[in-house]
Amino acid sequence: MQHYFTNLKLSENEEFIISDDIAHHFLSVLRSKNGDKFEIVDQNHNLFVAEITNSDDKLAKTLKQRHNEVELPVDVTIVCGLPKKEKSEMIVQKATELGVNHIIFVSTDWSIAQWKNNKVDRKLNRLNKITRSAAEQSHRNRIPYVSYINSISELLNNNFDHKLIAYEESAKKGEHSDLIKSFKNTNEKDSVVCLFGPEGGISPAEVNKLVDNGYVTCGLGPRILRTETAPLYFLSSISTWFDLLKV
């Protein structure tokens, strides 16, 4: 069943006007008719099955609310040093499928890629469209949001319950339990952030600044992962721990 998001607040058996985006996709592209059903998530992340009641007027009606548990039980933010080329698009698409709630791109000391100031808005706009589309496809109840900060110092204004740095040097030294230790100390609803360096890695100065502010370095297994693979490993690990193991 198709899965869409709306900014409306909905309840069961409520008629509503579908947005132009949904109308375009569900009515024009997929040629759906009156009585055809779809899933819709409202502004409060509540999921309803709905059906088209009058396709000419773009009218639909919610039927039953569905209580599905598709979101990670922890609130995960990933912070990615600006990667090269289109890797940012790949990261946000896959991270959305894997359950992230917030993706922050950050310019770091050793970032080779740079986002020019006058292009940041356009890039974020595009990336936030990708998260919406990926959230629809993976049938999530939340659309992650993508933002941008100029430096790691700005990150220190944000509060998180658990703060991690995926650090290659930890992996090289054979460290392989700090991630699990952190998971063991994490409770449902806690917020977790993990930072990933760009292709060039994170500078020692940046690592020190983060560690001074409560961040903990951790390895992601013994193999060297590319900058765009590491966050996907991390999110899959979190899901393995909190969706599969803790049940």
Added chain:
Amino acid sequence: MQHYFTNLKLSENEEFIISDDIAHHFLSVLRSKNGDKFEIVDQNHNLFVAEITNSDDKLAKTLKQRHNEVELPVDVTIVCGLPKKEKSEMIVQKATELGVNHIIFVSTDWSIAQWKNNKVDRKLNRLNKITRSAAEQSHRNRIPYVSYINSISELLNNNFDHKLIAYEESAKKGEHSDLIKSFKNTNEKDSVVCLFGPEGGISPAEVNKLVDNGYVTCGLGPRILRTETAPLYFLSSISTWFDLLKV
């Protein structure tokens, strides 16, 4: 340090001729000189630090053997229904970073993509180059190999200790412990295979055939993953379990 593979069998303090590929990359592209060091993995998956002794004659010499534990303690095969576009390239690159040993692409009942017979060799050639390059970059001791089979029936000729199907229907029904159950029953050195459907999914006939031959369906968490994301989740899960947790 750069990391390369050779088909030679090496021991410590042994002079050898580097291959044209390595010479091109290490000497011509990176402009390395006599005395510059690199890592080289021999045909027995043994890793040595080596140094260039005579760049004109492409001569090098092994120094110390390094006993690094970078390979997954289990022998993992992934079988992927033919995906669309360049997704096969992304899968083999990322799966190599994540520790896979063998990647099999298979034409399934509902595969939209098809590999024409006269193009299979060229495609495999290209994909096997990608695994080599990704294995170098992630500093592995093994290069995974990529192969192709015409149907799921051919897969049944292969023996594995643990046989899984990543099955969306399991995920939708809220099943989320069969993967962990399988991990718990898996010992070091065991062989594990997991099959992933293409965009269209696996047909019920195929699932039945596999289940009749000892395959077990399992979910990969509550979110719907794309065909190219599911194997990366699976491999990250395996690494979390066998590299990080079981230590």
